Amino acid sequence: MMLKDKLFTDSLRSLKVWRVWLFLGVQDIKARFRRSFIGPLWILINMAFFIGGAGVVYGLMFGQPMNDFLPFLTAGFVIWGFIVSSLTESGLTFANAEGYIKQFSYPKQIYLIRSLVVYTILLLVGLFALIPLQFLFHAFSVVGWIFAIPGVLILLLAAQGHIVVCAYLGTRFRDLPHALGGVLQVLFFVTPIMFPVSILKDRGLDFVYQYNPLYYLIDVVRHPILTGEFASQDSYVCAGLYVFVVWVVAVIVAKKLDSRLVFLL
Amino acid sequence: MKNISLHLENVGVTFEGKCNSQEGLKGWLANKVSGRAGSPATYKVDALKKINLEISHGERVGLIGLNGAGKSTLLKVMAGIYPPTSGACTSLGHVCPMFEFATGFEMSQSGWDNIRIRGLLLGMTPDEIEAKLPEIAEFTELGEFLDYPVRTYSSGMFIRLAFAVSTSINPEILLIDEVMGAGDIKFAEKAKRRMFEFMDQGKILVFSSHNFDLLKSFCERTIWLEKGEVVEDGPTATVVASYVDSQ
Numbered sequence: 001m002m003l004k005d006k007l008f009t010d011s012l013r014s015l016k017v018w019r020v021w022l023f024l025g026v027q028d029i030k031a032r033f034r035r036s037f038i039g040p041l042w043i044l045i046n047m048a049f050f051i052g053g054a055g056v057v058y059g060l061m062f063g064q065p066m067n068d069f070l071p072f073l074t075a076g077f078v079i080w081g082f083i084v085s086s087l088t089e090s091g092l093t094f095a096n097a098e099g100y101i102k103q104f105s106y107p108k109q110i111y112l113i114r115s116l117v118v119y120t121i122l123l124l125v126g127l128f129a130l131i132p133l134q135f136l137f138h139a140f141s142v143v144g145w146i147f148a149i150p151g152v153l154i155l156l157l158a159a160q161g162h163i164v165v166c167a168y169l170g171t172r173f174r175d176l177p178h179a180l181g182g183v184l185q186v187l188f189f190v191t192p193i194m195f196p197v198s199i200l201k202d203r204g205l206d207f208v209y210q211y212n213p214l215y216y217l218i219d220v221v222r223h224p225i226l227t228g229e230f231a232s233q234d235s236y237v238c239a240g241l242y243v244f245v246v247w248v249v250a251v252i253v254a255k256k257l258d259s260r261l262v263f264l265l
Numbered sequence: 266m267k268n269i270s271l272h273l274e275n276v277g278v279t280f281e282g283k284c285n286s287q288e289g290l291k292g293w294l295a296n297k298v299s300g301r302a303g304s305p306a307t308y309k310v311d312a313l314k315k316i317n318l319e320i321s322h323g324e325r326v327g328l329i330g331l332n333g334a335g336k337s338t339l340l341k342v343m344a345g346i347y348p349p350t351s352g353a354c355t356s357l358g359h360v361c362p363m364f365e366f367a368t369g370f371e372m373s374q375s376g377w378d379n380i381r382i383r384g385l386l387l388g389m390t391p392d393e394i395e396a397k398l399p400e401i402a403e404f405t406e407l408g409e410f411l412d413y414p415v416r417t418y419s420s421g422m423f424i425r426l427a428f429a430v431s432t433s434i435n436p437e438i439l440l441i442d443e444v445m446g447a448g449d450i451k452f453a454e455k456a457k458r459r460m461f462e463f464m465d466q467g468k469i470l471v472f473s474s475h476n477f478d479l480l481k482s483f484c485e486r487t488i489w490l491e492k493g494e495v496v497e498d499g500p501t502a503t504v505v506a507s508y509v510d511s512q
Contacts, residue, residue, distance in 0.1 A: 030378075103362065105346060105360050262346060262347055
């Protein structure tokens with residue numbers, strides 16, 4: 001009983017000290033690019049290469065019109081990168097903060113939110129890089145970006161859940177990030193990122209995406225941005241259900257490991 | 266005025282783990298599959314056993330005991346860093362721990378940013394930090410090194426930086442774990458003076474040390490720990506005397 005209360009009050013306390021986790025997150029971003037000459041521009045350059053290379057090849061391969069396919073690919077790729085971070089990099093959340101956790105008495109949940117801040121900033125940089133591309137193809141829609149907000153919130157909730165699960169489990173099982181990395185690599189190729197859903201539908205392979213919760217997480221953000229309309233209701237429901245399941249797991253995992261965590265570091 | 270206190274009831278801390286640690290998935294799976302749960306030798310250490318303590322507003326308490334007696338563990342429980350495996354520890358007041366000065370840095374960031382981070386983590390607000398920044402920087406005497414990433418610092422420089430930040434806050438419950446020997450001779454002298462001022466500000470001070478003179482000058486009350494248990498708890502002079510006799 002005591003334990004549950006502590007986890008709950010600690011989490012609440014963590015949320016309240018937003019200055020701390022926000023600052024730590026922003027510092028992490030600064031640190032990531034500090035020693036590089038052009039800083040966060042690297043994200044955009046890498047993306048440009050990816051789109052220019054893979055985008056054109058795959059677009060031709062699947063016979064897609066470029067002005068639809070390139071923004072589609074970019075959006076999917078950026079969101080996918082965010083999901084992957086929340087499942088793999090997050091395994092090191094507590095390990096990276098060990099020096100802080102053993103020395104300062106802030107609840108350790110602040111480091112979980114700090115991870116989300118870092119991944120979210122990178123996600124937003126990537127997404128906003130889409131805007132010039134959309135202008136180029138005359139496909140920009142303000143309404144679409146506004147309609148994407150609920151989807152982004154769902155995505156962030158899911159990612160925070162991922163981070164909780166992977167940070168706790170990753171501290172206990174240090175090889176978890178590697179294991180998940182392998183699984184995600186396979187998932188990347190079967191999730192509609194490099195190819196549109198219609199290709200699967202045409203070949204009667206609907207099940208490939210229908211049972212893939214990550215597809216819905218991507219869809220609720222990508223669809224509105226690209227089309228200017230809300231994603232299908234099914235997508236929101238499935239993504240929401242997935243978030244719920246992730247958080248149930250997260251609470252179970254956190255409850256089990258929270259009091260032992262500092263001894264595992 | 267706020268009543269600041271520390272209250273420990275039946276606090277016990279047990280460390281458990283496997284000796285030849287196969288902490289990864291593989292070890293875990295191997296155990297599950299073979300059904301030989303806990304087959305590698307496990308260790309179990311009672312770092313603290315049923316500690317009952319009441320420290321109230323204005324008290325300055327010293328901790329003595331051999332290495333491994335549980336002094337650091339006790340301080341970490343008081344700071345809320347180690348959750349007690351049994352019993353409960355309640356603290357009223359803002360806890361300021363001063364434990365290690367060698368860890369908890371962002372290596373690729375400048376000294377300035379590390380000051381900001383440590384300040385935040387110690388409970389300062391960003392405005393407070395910005396206001397105190399010049400004073401902290403001056404105390405470190407690191408000068409232009411503050412502009413460099415801390416990965417270029419020597420261990421003594423880390424200590425200066427951490428010490429300067431930690432002692433710049435206004436502590437309520439101050440927990441100190443044997444940190445007097447900070448830095449080179451010149452800095453050590455300065456640090457000592459600052460430390461004394463700082464310790465005077467604390468509404469509650471718990472302080473572990475092997476330096477009896479220091480204990481006598483700061484603490485009216487001293488607790489002698491051995492093997493995770495309180496051997497004696499009383500006026501510093503008496504406790505130190507019986508501790509010295511026992512050795």
